[in-house]
Amino acid sequence: MGASPSPDPIPSRAPSLLIVDDDVGFVHAAAELARMQGFEITIAGELNTALNRMRQRDFDVALVDIDLPDGNGLQLLEDVDPDRTRAVVVTGRPTVESALQSLRSSVVDYLVKPICPERLNELLHAAAVDRRIAPPRATAEQRHGMVGEAESFVSVCRMIDKVAPTDASVLLHGESGVGKELIARAIHAASGCSGPFVAVNCGAVAGELLASQLFGHEKGSFTGAVSRHLGFLEQAQHGTLFLDEITEMAPALQTHLLRVLDFGCYRRVGGHADLPVEVRIVSATNRDPREAVASGRLREDLYYRLCGFDIPVPPLREREGDAMRLADAFLSELNVRAGTRHAFAPEAVEFIGHAAWPGNVRELRNAVQRAYILADDGVVRLSPQLFPQRPPSESAHTITFTVGTSFEEMERRILRKTLQHYGNNRRRAAAALGITARTIRNRLARERGMPVTDDEDL
Ligand SMILES: Nc1ncnc2c1ncn2[C@@H]1O[C@H](COP(=O)(O)OP(=O)(O)OP(=O)(O)O)[C@@H](O)[C@H]1O
Ligand SMILES: [Mg+2]
Structure with missing residues (x-):
């Protein structure tokens, strides 16, 4: 996308730069300079790649080398729209012909290698100002390298900017692999908190162990507790505690966590003193949090505490154009x-x-x-063909298990999905599963850690 010609307020997106050069040293140096000015960078080492990129989107600035492995970079200038893109020719072998050809086309500058960094800096700066592009509020580095320009993703970035400086708890939810942890880190980075970012995967550690990892323990509080252990909560003092897979946390522990959020203090396992703690909580889940509350996986009161600010992270298929931007960024990184x-x-x-x-x-x-x-x-x-067989995806009416899933987990998920399917009507769900409504009630009570009155086999 090029800069909008409208006279409206300055657009807040990062200015974009296309570097077309096969000289890795130059690409590296130019990218570094441009990054410092807040540019979002795309690299093409060949003429064909550059042509492809330019067909996909507009760039605010294009640095174009003349001698490319598959042709003459000046060919690209025919495709450049001077109203949208400032083209700058860079060359290690200046010739009168190429200089004249550049002058005749939309090229704004003709630089000869080795290029003076100050000159390039000036040029980039002028381009950004000229395009009336404000320096971005956070560069890619400040946002932990998050790449994306789709409107749905930019709106997530705006939410990050707004919520980061507050002390609101943030709940991130979205499919696996959408970038929830990266966003949590970005929130921490932009928060100005003096403490560290500490991540805990609530689904990876068994209940009792998680309690001691989270809250720490006193020496001798259980067999093996040979010394006092600082919990993650304490380690994250004045920083951010990232609770990943929050809906997998055992119900008893959810109660403890609620206490921390309510009173700003906690107790170590085996300890008697209430210790004050000042920590920003960011949590994440792959599940729909409301559904997790409805099915009893997540305490409702805890949900409201965690969800001071809710950020739904869109799947990649709902971020137009971002797959290619990300792929380019990943490939540049590898190159x-x-x-x-x-x-x-x-x-x-x-x-x-x-x-x-x-x-x-x-x-x-x-x-x-x-x-x-x-x-x-x-x-x-x-x-x-390059992809290993993808597991069939789950829909609202299907359940998918991978080999190795325990019967207990299968049973739990069958129950949840059936309840969900029948709008939480236990009688209808029980009839469909061929069990009694009381069995369903008892199973749910057991999961919540409540006393079970009676039970029958599922
Ligand atoms: N916008 C982005 N720009 C660049 N890299 C990204 C972006 N979003 C995610 N990634 C990368 O994708 C990978 C997955 O991201 P992340 O671990 O944050 O996802 P997640 O939502 O926490 O996944 P899960 O739910 O499976 O834990 C990481 O390597 C991360 O660096
Ligand atoms: Mg994650």
């Missing part, structure tokens, strides 16, 4: 790290833009990495 100049094949560009990406950004990142490793001729090919 810069290894000093290579691999580029996507045209079919790969097509595929990336149209694939559904059920595993979201994580799946895309892994796919790019895999294709990059396999690209022995420098052409990164991505096609459906």
Whole structure:
């Protein structure tokens, strides 16, 4: 997208730069300078890749080398719209012809390598100002390298900017791999909190162990507690505690956590003193939090405490154009790290833009990495054949289990899904499952850690 010609308020998106060059050293240095000015960068090591990128979107500035492995960079200038893009030619081999050709086209500057960093800085700065583009509020680095320009993603970034400086608890929810942890880190980074960011996966640790990991324990509070242990909560003092997979936290522990949020204090396992704590809580879940409350996985009162500010993170398929932007960013990262100049094949560009990406950004990142490793001729090919068999996705009316799921977990999920299907009507769900409503009630009570009155086999 180019800068809008409208006279309205200054757009807040980052200015964009396309670097077309196969000289890794120059690309690296120019990207670094531009990043410091808040530019969002796309790199193309070849003419064809650059043409593809320019067809997909507009750039505010294009730095174009003349001698490219597959042709003359000046060809690109025919595709540049001077109202939208400032084209700057950079070359290590200046010639009168190329200088004249540049002058005749939309090129605003002609730089000869080695390029003076101050000159390039000035040029980028002028381009940003000229385009009336305000420096972005947070650069990619400040946002932990989050890439994305789709409206649905930009609105998430706006929410991050708004909520970060407050002390509101934030609940992030969205499918697996959409970037919840990255967003949690971005919130912390922009919060100005002096303490650290401490992440805890509530689904990965068993109940009692999680209590001691979270709240810490006193020496001798249980067998093996040979010394006092500082909990994550204490470690996150004046910082952010990220509670991942919050709906997997055992019910008893949810009660303890509620106490922390209500009173700002906690007790170590085996301790008697109430210790004050000042921590920002950001939590995340792959589930629909309201559904988790309805089905009893998440205490309702805790939900309201955690959800001071709710951020639904959209799946990648609902972020128009971002799959390619992310893929470009991942490939650039791999190229810069290894000093290579691999580029996507045209079919790969097509595929990336149209694939559904059920595993979201994580799946895309892994796919790019895999294709990059396999690209022995420098052409990164991505096609459906490259993907290991995807597990069938779950819908509102189906349940999918992977091999290795325990009977207990299967039983629990069958019960939840059936209840959900019948609008939480236990009698109808029981009839469908061939059990009694009392069995359902007892199973739910057991999960919530409440006394079970009577039970029958499911
Ligand atoms: N906007 C983004 N820009 C760049 N990288 C991203 C972006 N979003 C996610 N990623 C990358 O995708 C991967 C998955 O992100 P993350 O772990 O934050 O997802 P998640 O929502 O927490 O997933 P899960 O629910 O499975 O825990 C990470 O490697 C992360 O760095
Ligand atoms: Mg995560």
